[in-house]
Amino acid sequence: MPEPGDNTHYAEPDPRVTGAIRYAQDVELPDMLYACVVRSPYAHARVLRVDTSALPADVVALTPDDVRSLGLYGCQIKDQQVLAVERALYIGDPVAAVAAATPRAAREAAELIEVDYEELPAVFDAVEAIQPGAPLLHEDLAISDNDAAYFGMRPEPQRNVCHHFRIRHGDVEQGFAEAEVIVEETYRTPSAQHVPMEPHACLAHWTPEGRLEVWTGTQTPFNLRMDLAGIFGLPQEHIRIIAPPMGGAFGAKTFVRYEAIVACLARKAGRPVKLVLRRDEEWLTLNRHPATIHVKLGAKRDGTLVAKQVTCWVNTGAYADCGPGVAQKMGFASPGPYRIPHVWVDSYCIYTNLPSNGAFRGYGATQAVWASERTMDLLAERLGLDPLELRLKNVLVDGDRYCTGEVMHDVHFADCLKAVAEQIGWQGGRRGKGLAVLLKGMQTPSRASIVVEANEDGSYTVHCATAEMGQGAWRAIRMLAAEQLGVPVERVHFPVPDTDIVPYDTRTTSSRSTYMMGRALVEAVRQLKENGELGYGECVNEGGLDPDTGQGIASTHWHQGAAAAEVRVDEETGKLEVVHLHTAIYAGRVVNPPAAQLQNEGSMIMGLGSALFEEIAFSEGQVTNANLSDYNIPAADDLPRLTYELIERPGAEIHGLGETALPPVPAAIGNALFSLGIHVRDLPLTPERVLEASERRRAAPV
């Protein structure tokens, strides 16, 4: 480590401190046009007529007629067209688009397009959307051929269900019959916005040979290429995706977002076309799944868990996106990291007339952990047990089988729980304090591959598709390569990923990249050392779950962590103050300490926002807080005392750290509130909800 003040180890100042970094929104090509999207003002409406006759002659317009014959797409269910051709399915659904010489000209032109609609009945709540008679969003639910559709999908045609994931483990009826105490509760978590500082941005261009080139902020270059190939009926090799670093993503920049619209405009215009979203459009692009979760938990008087039944209603909005995957992961995270002989889970991914919901840091775990870990404290109270002792009595240890049937290895849930309890002063009194533990899977199955090339000047170049969104993956991979090659990290280059050059990678999600690419790299470096020129390595993790029983391998590698919170409440106003937040995360082996710390701090801070105030407000499907004045994200002055530990073990594997600390934070804060007798079922923990729960307790018979 350099001494503080010694900057000589930096050859050049970091482009992030000089402003020299170039994001997708900064990419430009000569003669490019700027796009603007025309969106439906109705939550559900037939698109009758799109009139572009008022447009100036130099504006290029894209209307449903231009895209009607193009392929359907969707990373898991093929339910989407480039524009809403027959029906618009949410307020904000793109129905047309324009390209003009300047961003202002494009915005003005978009206003000139007239669209006639016939309004249709809409549904916004996931539980209501699967009742008989609810408006049906999609007639056909074809399963995608994109490799993001990697597990058995169970869409239910003629019902707004695009996936039904089940876990059937043991005999849950018998389990509840054996239980001496049963607690039951229903929880709700809201939609939230990723709010990447850089909005979605992409630029598309067709070469004279008919190849499509797209520069875009994306975590999923190969999945994007597959879907674009399907839309345009092109071989994948005729499409080139270049993925510059992103100004934040958090799951928002996955799969097809606006790349198809921009590519269609570019083809029609015969010129490159670029789109940078306005901030308010982010709320109409991709959000976090709202969920309603019912938990029934049975135990013996001594606290031994015997049965758990969970139902998740997962609201995926108008298009499935990766909602089936989120519902699956929410489903298998909801039993929690416990030994439970009888488990029954139904997780439904449900269409509604809201904007699409998709990947969001935590990927279903935040919702599952909120419901699961709040219920553990309900049970502890009912049994008169210490919530820490109840958890430690039941938590999975090495060699245990999870409810999916897989045997757990390298298990550290108890270590994480004990560590957070100690740091929060659990033994000194539990009033105002709460704990939560999490297990979160990593993308399984998946494949990562990497090429390392020796350059003539003695430096090396790494070619891999891993996306950089601030998580530090490029630096971590460079550091691992440098370590194995025995050179300083400055001698290892990592060019911007380009699908024409880099080998295949599943995607940069689920905190998998440092772990998976790190393993692929070992073989690549070994090969390179043999031939002196070039090495290729790949890492495959095999597994998957049976969708009808939830049995199999959910994850080859588990993210593990715990959080503890201490809170104070003003019972007159309902204002909740977090005094101290601590997390303990199993890291295995840390590659780059500052980046690992930053990922963990950032996860905790995002978890704090989810716990206390982040919630997208809807009125009949219309987002009513689509700006950073009405939708708050944490600022420096919002932070409590925030501490954490990354638990390492000699010889352990690398564990991704991008998402582990977020999901347990809201549950730990909710449990801290519960220790004061205030039981809030729904996130976020606003003063109104805290006050209401506090008054409910006062009104309850003693």
Add this chain to the structure above:
Amino acid sequence: MAAMEIHFTLNGQPVTVQAEPDEMLLEVLRRELGLRSVRETCGLGICGACTALLNGQPISTCILLAPLAEGCEITTVEGLGGRHPVQRAFEEVQAFQCGYCTPGMILTIKALLEEQPEPDEETIRRALGGNLCRCGCYLKIIQAAQRAAALLAEERRRQPQPGPASIS
């Protein structure tokens, strides 16, 4: 609307640019002057990603009408040269992830330290109220501000300011 000419000093150099009278300074800095360190996130003057210094004070260029910059001194992070003590502090502490908010953070802290060379943590947190970081780097950004204060203090010790003229 007819475009107009606006004159100001950008990072020490006089510039003349064409702008619409209702355009914001952010658009002009990016389009006419090619600056990429000023970035739009909220468009409301809340998040600080578009921060520049106007006569030394941090402002949100996304809500400043470009003609109001007439005759002013505008500083962006490109004008700091890369080795400014606040930039060095950010590198040492690694107080960034995606880096999108970093230029705004650096300029806000630079302005703070010029007014208050030894701010306490509370003061730093409050000063950062108009700069959001979604990656959540705040703990390290606060550390970087403290480190920058120390680096600047060291610089001042090495290059003592001329005192009142002595009477000979």
